[in-house]
Amino acid sequence: MKELMYEWKKFLSTSVIKEVKPKGNYSYSYTENAVNFIKKHEGFKKSPYQNPGDKPTIGYGTTVFISNDGKKRVNVKLNNKLSITEKQADSYLRNYLNHVVMPSLNAYLKHTTLNPNQVDAIVSLMYNKGNSRFLNSPIFTALNKNPNDPAIKQLILNDAVGKPPGIMKRRQEEASLYFLEGYEDSASKESKPLPAPRSSI
Secondary structure: OHHHHHHHHHHHOOOOOOOOOOOOOEOOOOOHHHHHHHHHHHOOEEEEEEOOOOOEEEEOOEOEEEOOOOOOEEEOOOOOOOOOOHHHHHHHHHHHHHHHHHHHHHHHOOOOOOOHHHHHHHHHHHHHHOHHHHHOOHHHHHHHHOOOOOHHHHHHHHOOOOOOHHHHHHHHHHHHHHOOOOEEOOOOOOEEOOOOOOOEO
């Protein structure tokens, strides 16, 4: 326990990180819209709690603390003495996206034509479902065949069947974001031009 608390203290002392360049077949990256979207649906919890999947969770849905360089990982444990700030929770969220979500997404994608809205929607889905479940889902299979297939919207909605209402709302918004024309920053609510898709490495 002392060793675990020591590791926690080291993680809690880290500052907000900068996004690292993804490694893989492509060089897609998420935008701030994805971060804001995930924060909105996950909500912030300063202390550990048991999520619906029985995993100790903290911050914005964090189940594992990942160091800034991605080399050290410590599972979150239920501990009523542990408390984090929103700034720290933001760092844990970005570390997970940078070192878990994006490397997998860039490694397994077969297209270079995804726009930022599509990538952000996928990132939210992966963060919520978990990498393995998403990469083996009908959603990912379909988008890897044709990322603009209209059927993807229904596949995203189908993923919420039998799950809590909050998941249905999230899937509806992820589906809308995936097929949204143009780029809208959820923080400013101001429409922005759609950036050009990133090319393959």
